[in-house]
Amino acid sequence: MRKLRMGMVGGGEGAFIGAVHRMAASLTGEIELVCGAFSSSAERSRKSGIALGIAPMRAYPNYRQMLEVESTLPSDARMDFVTIVTPNYLHYEIARAALETGFHVLCEKPLTTTLEQALALKDVAARTGRLVGVTFNYTGYPLVKHARHLVGLGALGEVRKVFVEYLQGWLAFPVERDGQKQAEWRTDPERAGAAGCLGDIGTHAFNLAEYVACLRVREVSADLTTFVQGRQVDDDAAVLMRFENGAKGVLCASQVAIDEENALTIRLYGTKGSLEWRQEEPNTLVVKWAGRGREVLRSGVNYRDRLCPQAIAASRLPCGHPEGFIEALANLYRGFAEAVRHHEGEPLAPLLDHPTLDDGVRAMAFVEAALQSSQAEGQWKTLKL
Amino acid sequence: MRKLRMGMVGGGEGAFIGAVHRMAASLTGEIELVCGAFSSSAERSRKSGIALGIAPMRAYPNYRQMLEVESTLPSDARMDFVTIVTPNYLHYEIARAALETGFHVLCEKPLTTTLEQALALKDVAARTGRLVGVTFNYTGYPLVKHARHLVGLGALGEVRKVFVEYLQGWLAFPVERDGQKQAEWRTDPERAGAAGCLGDIGTHAFNLAEYVACLRVREVSADLTTFVQGRQVDDDAAVLMRFENGAKGVLCASQVAIDEENALTIRLYGTKGSLEWRQEEPNTLVVKWAGRGREVLRSGVNYRDRLCPQAIAASRLPCGHPEGFIEALANLYRGFAEAVRHHEGEPLAPLLDHPTLDDGVRAMAFVEAALQSSQAEGQWKTLKL
């Protein structure tokens, strides 16, 4: 099986997330980085490419040139897909251009900065017949897949309540005014979109909730806050949710929760049982059964009799050998790669799923509805889709 | 120091909460049960009294007679205060009558079934000059007292966000239709009040939030749900809160959260640090400091250099010897007893605090505002006080 060839936009030297994506793609053993436009500076892009061992001529000065040149290469050399790891405001134009040039796209979240753009992208994808994946990477963890499996099977009964949280503390102070690059663009509505915390991490939580609950959110009531004075976007969000089946949800996201690291958690209560998963200790899933008490499930390739096939496929090691964030992102890359291969003619359907364009669009609808609700003092707003 | 004499209303044989109150009062070593009207049935009251070793003539057929007879006893024999552990709907009339007859009152929460009653009771208390305590017992834990101390000192900076949860699972099924007595009256609006879960456990969470945050809630936006078909009151509540200083809060209470036992937790985030406490493991308090990481505080009488005086006073044992629910309730009883003694002339001010009439009234204002907000589809409602 040949490796898929990947081009990267963004992620040059010093960019945390680009390096992580490369490690994850590499860990799959199925993808190789062949080209990139790693920086808005042509010089930095070239240097990054060399440092990464890319052929110098394929370290392009900008993404437009990358798309143009790569599309002229013979099919056994040109890249198979573009992965986009730039700040949010560039996602739309790059993804659109890549699709139009004929490339599949794997895009960082949030997919776009507005719902309008997301819907437009959906049209382009439909027209061009190219795939779009979105890196809501937390669904790549084995036990998140098993959680969804249990809920989907009905093992926990009908879902009644979903609590999802994503707490961080790194924006508790105005670090964007102290030269922290990540903070700078993430708190700048021009580059991040109108939603701050809500868009940056609230969308992950939203995606996780829908993924695990096997349900769609219908409407939301939100209270967004900007705690750090002078900041232009929200840094804290509380969102009440109503799902299509009558289930209720509470989504809390904050980036001013001091000393919280990356505390994404989900708890779901059904009529027969409940579950709890915490991203910071991802190899454990607690399931509580009505009348039977609490069961602690653990991940590991040897738990074939305890975990669903997707969870096993998403694991590399025997139980007790912790797998983490990079591994989860690698699972997303693998799922996307499998989808690309299948789309290109590989008869086997993908074993691993991955967040799709629709997930990206829904997240933008969530953001828009929550922004509107908060502006309307908590009035319930329906996701427009 | 003489023991205070206590009369009990409710809590006859088979009533869980009455027995717990008696164990707690006894554990203080400062209170003795001398009389009671333990049941709505005169016969059961008498039997309960005998089983409890009360003088038979002081096991009264009803609370009215108890108040009447006790008030005629010489001051060195008659009870000092009444503790009320009946279903909610009786609190008001009993508390009122006790105050009017000249007795101090310690009342189970919620104080009354309506805000109107609570305010009326406040007037009576003011007029009669008698004390009213409310058994929001979770503030009796040593580390809750220390949490409040840290916040009150400003050690965590200005409070920004408070998450408080109280999850139980015992009403996930319609057990009130299967003869479960506790469930019966707690889901009957006639006996429990218009609020179900919100009144029963939401009020505990509300009180804990205000206690630890050293702040008052100004307004709320709520979404109450009745998940179990046919039930007449809410069994799940999500409430967004805004505090007077601009802090935000999220209060989640549920009685349909399968296999949750008594999962009351609070997490508070300030500008300098944060804290987390869980009732089910009450002897641990996690404090997270900006830039310094996580500290795990533990309770114990020997931690005089680490915990505030109230926390030490509320502890009986050296570290590592777990103290629990009964001990916390005993702390509340002790605080109330100290307040009564002080009121009666004891020069020393109480060492331990206890939830007061005002706490009881505020909780009712919270319930009323949340009910109204939920009926108004999440419109923010101000606590009327």
Place this chain on the structure above:
Amino acid sequence: MRKLRMGMVGGGEGAFIGAVHRMAASLTGEIELVCGAFSSSAERSRKSGIALGIAPMRAYPNYRQMLEVESTLPSDARMDFVTIVTPNYLHYEIARAALETGFHVLCEKPLTTTLEQALALKDVAARTGRLVGVTFNYTGYPLVKHARHLVGLGALGEVRKVFVEYLQGWLAFPVERDGQKQAEWRTDPERAGAAGCLGDIGTHAFNLAEYVACLRVREVSADLTTFVQGRQVDDDAAVLMRFENGAKGVLCASQVAIDEENALTIRLYGTKGSLEWRQEEPNTLVVKWAGRGREVLRSGVNYRDRLCPQAIAASRLPCGHPEGFIEALANLYRGFAEAVRHHEGEPLAPLLDHPTLDDGVRAMAFVEAALQSSQAEGQWKTLKL
């Protein structure tokens, strides 16, 4: 049912353990303190008695007088049993005298300071027909009882391995030279016996291991250490154990484990499953089943379908309402009281068990064998019984 009348030796003002015993006895609702010889100083004994509300004439100047006078009281007034909470070296003479005078005895651990004394006491008890209980209180926890139940049933298969630990840090420094009373006598071989840490907490661990494993230790190999210079007894013990069925055990006890509080834990591995319990979070028991994963059991009176009758009988509150150390000790008192009543003619056999004279004797045999093994550089020594 009348309350049993208890006399206490030791436990005067300021003595931590005496107060805890009184709280525990009181919590049973079945025992009342009627007399005592609370201190080696007659004056302090009298004062303590008054503070405790004992009739002044029954606050005896010393235990001999207490035994003498009480034995002359009419049977409906005199104490039913003596509880001994003095330093170790006094246990033997007091217990012996009490038995000889006709009283049942509940004695703090270790039962005596030598095996020889313990065996002598056993003879006296046999001769006098009086009961002796030993306050190995950690077996009073509900989930310890359930752990024993599971093992006894064979649910975990044949026991292979037992790990038991008891770690404290309070003797990491030479506090006995700074006036710490508890440390003074516990590190003085004259008053504590030849074993320090081994006798003080190692015996608890030993008792817990045998109780939960439903097995007896046959031989031990030990390495005892005195880490704090100048201390006359061990402050750290590592003991390898072999049980009668071929199971192996590792017992670690230390009082120099900095910042450990009262970290008594047991883990047991059988051929079908394993279990883990931690005293500092006593309301949780983890059971791991071969091929089925991990189950988290919790205590609570409402778990009648999940826990054995002893565990339920040892619980007072519904799940999620933590019970702690005092409650566990109260269970021991209740079990002993039930045994006394049964011995005195009450037809019902005790529902709760309690650590017996044999447990006390075995613990002394363990101490002696471990001391000898350590002196013999780890040679295996058989418990002499």
Place this chain on the structure above:
Amino acid sequence: MRKLRMGMVGGGEGAFIGAVHRMAASLTGEIELVCGAFSSSAERSRKSGIALGIAPMRAYPNYRQMLEVESTLPSDARMDFVTIVTPNYLHYEIARAALETGFHVLCEKPLTTTLEQALALKDVAARTGRLVGVTFNYTGYPLVKHARHLVGLGALGEVRKVFVEYLQGWLAFPVERDGQKQAEWRTDPERAGAAGCLGDIGTHAFNLAEYVACLRVREVSADLTTFVQGRQVDDDAAVLMRFENGAKGVLCASQVAIDEENALTIRLYGTKGSLEWRQEEPNTLVVKWAGRGREVLRSGVNYRDRLCPQAIAASRLPCGHPEGFIEALANLYRGFAEAVRHHEGEPLAPLLDHPTLDDGVRAMAFVEAALQSSQAEGQWKTLKL
């Protein structure tokens, strides 16, 4: 910086550990697999090589041919080092041959099957001037490095006590008789050496103890057990240890601990503080300070002000993004690669350490002493070095 070229012996298709080593080496971004003798079957080796994308002619039929051919290649093409992932009994001959042919060696643990072989290998390495690393991979975790740093600094005072455990449950049943390949050779003294559990995982625990304690073990007293009938090697080990400074240690390893996964833990108590680390949740380190309580340290590249430089260098992601087993092994590979580069002339000393030949030799001395002690009924045996 050019990638180091790696040759692998063992680790063909289906071999768990070979795949993990390749993922780890790849994750460093500094090493590429260029050749291998992946199986004792020439055909399987060839197939594995092809599947791995190795040039077919460099998928050698056996390790001898690999060494011979590779040594004839030009220096800019031939492999830089050999990684050995075969069963234990082959380590010695392959490592020896590789060294003699001029290649550096990274060898799976245990280094050899006897101490004699290990010492012989040390001579060869000294004579040839080649490097030998041993994959005691658990020291590759960031917080293990920080733990060693704290102890080395003296922050915890003088070490008194070390508890180290490694518990697994996968050999609780005679799976070696059911065709489980891993179990087959690991329980076969011919292929695994005279020590079973002790050699397989006890050596990891031993290495971790010495690494974190910054101390060497002087002598041991052991009790080894074979619980599964018919098994030819120990499957459980309890070892008491004495360190050179007078500290004491307890090492427990078991492979019959039902449902334990890979439970390697270390707890260390010094005169000023203590620490605790658990491999299954490797991103957390608990440090307890005398008089100051408990601190929870977490890993993450952004904790430059909280963690030592080695711990930071061993991290790839910001806090809250879990890193696991593969990442830790990658750190070992990176440390070894840095050492190789340094040895080959790179001026910069390695930033990351790695377990060396001496660590491998010491572990064999530990195994031999423990085997002898157990055969001598617990007599203390000195490590012969």
